[in-house]
Amino acid sequence: xxxxxxxxxxxxxxxxxxxxxxxxxxxxxxxxxxxxxxxxxxxxxxxxxxxxxxxxxxxxxxxxxxxxxxxxxxxxxxxxxxxxxxxxxxxxxxxxxxxxxxxxxxxxxxxxxxxxxxxxxxxxxxxxxxxxxxxxxxxxxxxxxxxxxxxxxxxxxxxxxxxxxxxxxxxxxxxxxxxxxxxxxxxxxxxxxxxxxxxxxxxxxxxxxxx
Numbered sequence: 001x002x003x004x005x006x007x008x009x010x011x012x013x014x015x016x017x018x019x020x021x022x023x024x025x026x027x028x029x030x031x032x033x034x035x036x037x038x039x040x041x042x043x044x045x046x047x048x049x050x051x052x053x054x055x056x057x058x059x060x061x062x063x064x065x066x067x068x069x070x071x072x073x074x075x076x077x078x079x080x081x082x083x084x085x086x087x088x089x090x091x092x093x094x095x096x097x098x099x100x101x102x103x104x105x106x107x108x109x110x111x112x113x114x115x116x117x118x119x120x121x122x123x124x125x126x127x128x129x130x131x132x133x134x135x136x137x138x139x140x141x142x143x144x145x146x147x148x149x150x151x152x153x154x155x156x157x158x159x160x161x162x163x164x165x166x167x168x169x170x171x172x173x174x175x176x177x178x179x180x181x182x183x184x185x186x187x188x189x190x191x192x193x194x195x196x197x198x199x200x201x202x203x204x205x206x207x208x209x210x211x
Contacts, residue, residue, distance in 0.1 A: 043144060047152050047203040049169060054082045057174065060135055073180045075187070076124075076131045080174045085205045086198050087167040088113050088146055098161035098208075105164050105204070107150045113168045113202075114143040119193020121177065128175055132197055136171055139199040144168050152204045160208040167205065168198035 057080040087094070092109030117123055125142065132140045146166065156162035173195045178187035 042200060043146075044201045045150060045203050046169060046201050048154065048206045049085070049203065050206075052083055052169065053085055057082045057172075074190070075178055076127050077176050077178065078128075078131055078135045078173050079176055079192075081136050082172040084170055084172045084196065085165070085167050086113055086170040086196060087165045087205075092148075093146070093166040095164050096161060098156050100158045100160065101156050103152075103154045103156060103162045103164055105152050105154075107146060107148050107166050110145070110147050112143050112145050113170075113198045115198065116196040117193065118195075119175070119177075119191055121191030121193075123175075123177065123191070123193060128173075128195055129197065131175070132171070132173055132195070136173065137199060139201060140171065140197045141200060142197075144198045144200060144202060146202060150202075150204070154204075154206050157208060159210075161211065163207050163209065164204045167202065169201040169203060170196065170198040172196050 060078045060081055088107075088111055090109055090111045093107055093111075095103065095105045097103045115125065115129070117125060117128060129140060129142055146168075150166060152164065154162060154164060175193055175195060176189055177191040179190045180186075181188045
């Protein structure tokens with residue numbers, strides 16, 4: 001049985017990724033993460049993390065009233081999180097084999113998995129990353145570099161087809177931005193959005209299908 005690779009993302013997904021890095025408004029371009037990409041030798045490889053991804057979003061600051069007092073005039077809150085395997089979008093990182101047998105795979109082309117952020121207003125990428133690191137996971141980063149290699153072997157159930165996709169064990173988040181209201185501690189919401197952020201943990205995600 002031969003192992004055939006599939007394109008891990010459509011052209012639209014590639015466009016979306018480029019959008020996040022270069023054309024998401026003036027503020028997004030100016031506030032691109034200044035944290036260098038994490039290289040392969042700094043990552044932790046965790047393969048086939050069964051049961052790790054969340055089916056639904058988990059609240060982070062549910063019911064918390066945003067306060068400022070002596071802080072900055074504007075600030076961010078991460079309002080929900082969802083554990084999510086962010087697939088690398090280029091060829092050489094996704095494979096299918098079967099039915100049955102053994103899959104033996106390896107990353108054949110290097111690349112970078114980066115953040116994606118969207119919102120109702122202009123945002124500051126560094127501020128969102130910093131808040132996510134503080135409230136969700138210290139392993140969150142703006143981008144992670146994946147090198148070639150990362151060999152992995154997985155048995156396929158009889159009459160099933162196995163799929164392996166390399167990527168980062170990251171998060172999908174929702175965020176809100178607040179502005180101080182008056183001279184007190186209250187904050188008023190001025191914008192909200194979503195973010196997909198990678199972590200320094202990478203690896204193969206495995207699943208099976210009937211065809």
